[in-house]
Amino acid sequence: MYNEQYRPQLHFSPKENWMNDPNGLVYYKGEYHLFYQYHPYSMVWGPMHWGHAVSKDLLHWEELPIALYPDELGQIFSGSAVVDAQNTSGLKTSDEDVMVAIFTHHGEDNEKQSIAYSNDCGRTWVKYEGNPVIPNPGQKDFRDPKVFWHEESGKWVMSLASGDCIRFYGSPNLIDWELLSAFGSEYGAHGGVWECPDLIQLSVEGEDQKKWVLIVSINPGGPNGGSVVQYFVGEFDGLEFVCDDSADVVKWADFGRDFYAAVTWSNLPEPTWIGWMSNWQYANQVPSEPFRSAMSIPRKLGLSRINGEFTLLQTPIDLSSLYKEVVVSNETIALKSSETYRVKLDHRQLFAQANVMDSTASEFLISFRGEQERLEIVFDRKRKEVRIDRKESGQVSFSEHFASMDRMPLAEFSDFTLILDKTSIELFVNQGSNVMTELFFPLASEFTLEFRALDGELVLENVELRHLESTWK
Template identity: 85%
Template sequence: MYNEQYRPQLHFSPKENWMNDPNGLVYYKGEYHLFYQYHPHSMVWGPMHWGHAVSKDLLHWEELPIALYPDELGQIFSGSAVIDQHNTSGLKTSDEDVMVAIFTHHGEDNEKQSIAYSNDRGRTWVKYDGNPVIANPGEKDFRDPKVFWHEESQKWVMSLASGNCIRFYGSPNLIDWEHLSAFGSEHGAHGGVWECPDLIPLPVEGEVQQKWVLIVSINPGGPNGGSVVQYFVGEFNGVEFICDDAKDVVKWADFGRDFYAAVTWSNLPEPIWIGWMSNWQYAREVPSAPFRSAMSIPRKLGLLRVDGELRLVQNPIDLSPLYKEALLSDETLTLRTSESYQLKLDVRQLFAKANVLESTASEFVISFKGEQEQLEIVFDKIGKEVRIDRRNSGQVSFSEKFASVDTMPLAVLEDFTFILDKTSVELFVNGGIRVMTEIFFPLESPFTLEYKAVDGEVRLGNAAIYQLESTWK
């Protein structure tokens, strides 16, 4: 169990069958709840349920029984969950605070918003008798409610994907909602349908102010094809979101092919989010079994001003509890064309990081090589970009969309961190202001990690590589 050929050992995946978007992320009494889009009867997308898992540390997960099942109003599409500490909904019936899930009921070409509630820490759920709480206004795409308590205006605020924009609703009690405003029909990227919004306040690193960040997933329309997450920085006054940037500015959260539908946990003092680690271009065809899809490593969020522009910063949560062995410990490495650094390994779970002290090389390359395959991360100094090449990374023929060379702009490489698992790599560059997430399906078990310089020299400082324990043990 949990040791299949393509089972991630660091990332949450369901025991079996289909999973996509994270839903209902909420923290309560020492437990992180992860609900998710789930089809319990097949390895491909089908009638959606809310699957459920809990964790005490965001690393080790326990899968619980299905939380929400489809009913006469439709399938259970994406949504969020909150702790109604002051019982504004009147749905509390026990000593526990009532946990309220807000989700999309997806019927035949009719999406509307409903709620369910739990009085036993999310273990059992009751759907509200008066569902839906927001009827469909006549739009085909009207889904994915993300709700939070807005202290300044003393009301619950919902962000809702509505075609090519995000609509905001307000409520005193999670039941009676009024439309507040809409944002985005003329802003950002519109290569596909807008989905899975989230609106969060974030402090600006090194400054006294905080800004509001509106997160929007879009499918298709990503810079490298298919699904992607974009974000907007601005202000929220309790009624409307006002973007700081010009309408044509596009900010991508992750340039990789496999980070989608990311949203944050509610009821946490610091913002942490998680995304679905796949892409709708090939998600139904990836060669994993008896399950399909995994979640990303949870990431901490912040904002940083870079060249006058506010950028989203993402960094993985602390993985040190999983450190099994230090394979390289804060050392200085000098890489030349004729002298690469190589590490032969039997296990793929790695956490690695380094600072770039000096570089005269045209390219710095990180590769993961088996006998028959290779995944490459190329930092191209001349082209001012990062490339992840997975064309020869193992099984690639299951979809014509999968084999790819994906790129991310990068003026200068200052530092990097990556997390390698059996079937994924998550790359964080320059303190987390540039991120790429990619999945792959290698053929071999033993492999070699290599750092090399092309046409010049690269000196790395504080280079560390840790082998990580499986989170399923």
């Protein structure tokens, strides 16, 4: 169990059947709750339930019984959960703080917002008798409520995807909601439907100020095709979100093909999010079984001003508790032009990081090679981009959209962190200001890691390569 050919060993995946968006992320009494879109009877998307898992460290997960089932109001689409510590809802019936889940009831061409509540640390849930709490206003796409307590205005605030913009609602009690404002009809990318919003406040690195960040997933419309997450930086006064950038500015959180519907945990002081590691272009066809889909590594969020632009920073959570064999530790690797540094990997769970120094090379390549396959990362200084090439990475023929060469604009690079699992790679460049997440489905069982410099020399310092233990053990 949990050792199938394409079972991730570092990332959460359900024991069996279909999973997509993370939902209801909430922290309470030492437990991280992860709910998720789940179809318990098939490996392809179908009638949506809320699956449920808990963790004490965001790495080792225990799958629990399904939390929410479809009913006469519809399927249980995406949403969020909060700890109502002040019992503003009046739904508390035990010594525990009441948890309230806010979700979309998806009926036939009719989406509305409903709530459920738990008085036993999220183990069992009761749907509110007065559902829906926000009826449909006559719009087809009206979903994915993300709720937080806004201290300054003394109310709960909901971000809700409404077509290709975001509506904000306010409530004193999680039950009675009023429309506050809307944002986005003229801002950002509009290549597809907007989904899974999140509004969070982040401190600006090195500055004595905070900014509000509005996160919005969009499908399709990604820079490399299909699903993607964009974000906006600005101000929020409890009523309206005002973006700092001009309307045509688009900021992508992740240039890879496989990071979507990412949202943050509520009731957690350090902003941390997780995303669905797939893409709607091929999610139903990927060759894993008896399950489909996994979540990304949870990432801590920050904000930095880079070249005058506010930029989202993503840092993977600490993986040191999973460190196994040391492959390379605190080494310097100097590569002459066209010289290759090779390391044979015992297995595919790998943590790698390095600082890039004194580079005159036009390209720096990181390759994972099997007998007849390769996954390649290219840092290209001439074209000012990073490319991930998975055209020959193993099984690619299951979808016409999968065999891809994906690109991320990048003028310079100073460091990288890389997390490799059985079927995924997560790349964080320049302190997490540039990120790519990609799936691949290798056929080989043995791999070699290669570093190579082209048309010049390259020095890597503080190189760390470590095998990682499975989180299922």
